[in-house]
Amino acid sequence: MADPTPSTSTGPVNRHALTAVERQRSQLDRLLKDPVKPAFVPAPPKEKTIRPAREMMKNVQGSSAGAGSGEFHVYKASRRREYERLKLLEETSQKEAETAAFERKRREAEDLAESKTARNRAKRQKKKERSKGLGGGGSTEAPIKKRRVVNGAELVFRKPGEGSESENEDDAGPQVVPVVASSTAEPEISLDTPRILEEPRITIHEDD
Numbered sequence: 259m260a261d262p263t264p265s266t267s268t269g270p271v272n273r274h275a276l277t278a279v280e281r282q283r284s285q286l287d288r289l290l291k292d293p294v295k296p297a298f299v300p301a302p303p304k305e306k307t308i309r310p311a312r313e314m315m316k317n318v319q320g321s322s323a324g325a326g327s328g329e330f331h332v333y334k335a336s337r338r339r340e341y342e343r344l345k346l347l348e349e350t351s352q353k354e355a356e357t358a359a360f361e362r363k364r365r366e367a368e369d370l371a372e373s374k375t376a377r378n379r380a381k382r383q384k385k386k387e388r389s390k391g392l393g394g395g396g397s398t399e400a401p402i403k404k405r406r407v408v409n410g411a412e413l414v415f416r417k418p419g420e421g422s423e424s425e426n427e428d429d430a431g432p433q434v435v436p437v438v439a440s441s442t443a444e445p446e447i448s449l450d451t452p453r454i455l456e457e458p459r460i461t462i463h464e465d466d
Contacts, residue, residue, distance in 0.1 A: 308343050 276284070289297065 306346060308346055311343060
C-alpha cells in the first residue's frame with residue numbers, strides 16, 4: 259500500500275537561459291546576502307610581454323622542411339614568436355608617441371593659461387598702483403572735485419556730517435579756506451575768474 263504522506267520533492271525547475279538583468283540580479287543577491295564577507299576584486303591585467311629573441315640559434319630551420327616533420331613546426335613556432343615580438347614593439351612605440359603628444363599638448367595648454375594669468379595679474383597690479391598714486395597725491399581734507407578757488411580763497415564743499423565732531427551741523431555747505439601761497443610757488447589761477455589783460459597806454463603831449 260502506498261504511503262499517503264505527500265512527497266517532499268519540489269516541482270519542475272524552469273531552466274532557461276538567464277538574461278543579463280536576471281544574471282545581474284542574482285549576483286547582487288549573492289553579494290548582499292553576507293555584507294561582511296569581502297568581495298573578490300580581480301587583479302588588473304598584466305602587460306603583455308614576450309621572451310626576448312635568442313642571441314644564437316644552434317640549429318636553424320627553414321620553411322623548406324617537410325610539412326609533417328618536427329622541424330617545420332619548430333620553424334612555425336619561432337616565426338610566430340618573432341611576429342608577436344615585432345607587434346608588441348610597434349604597440350609600445352605607438353603608445354609612447356601618443357603619451358608624448360598628450361604631454362606636449364598639456365604643457366602648451368598650461369603655458370598658455372599661465373601667460374594669460376600673468377598678463378591679467380600685471381594689469382591688475384598696474385591699475386592698483388595707478389589708483390594708489392592718484393589717491394595719495396590729493397589732500398585728505400576734501401576730494402579734488404569739491405575744492406574750488408574763488409578770489410584767492412579756497413572754497414571747500416562738504417556734506418552734512420563730514421569734518422570734526424566739534425563743528426556745528428548748521429555750518430554744512432561751502433566754507434572758505436584761505437590759501438597761503440609760497441614765494442616760490444606760482445600763483446594758482448582759477449578757471450572761473452576772468453583774466454584782465456593790461457594794454458599799453460599812449461600819452462599825447464601838446465606843444466604851446
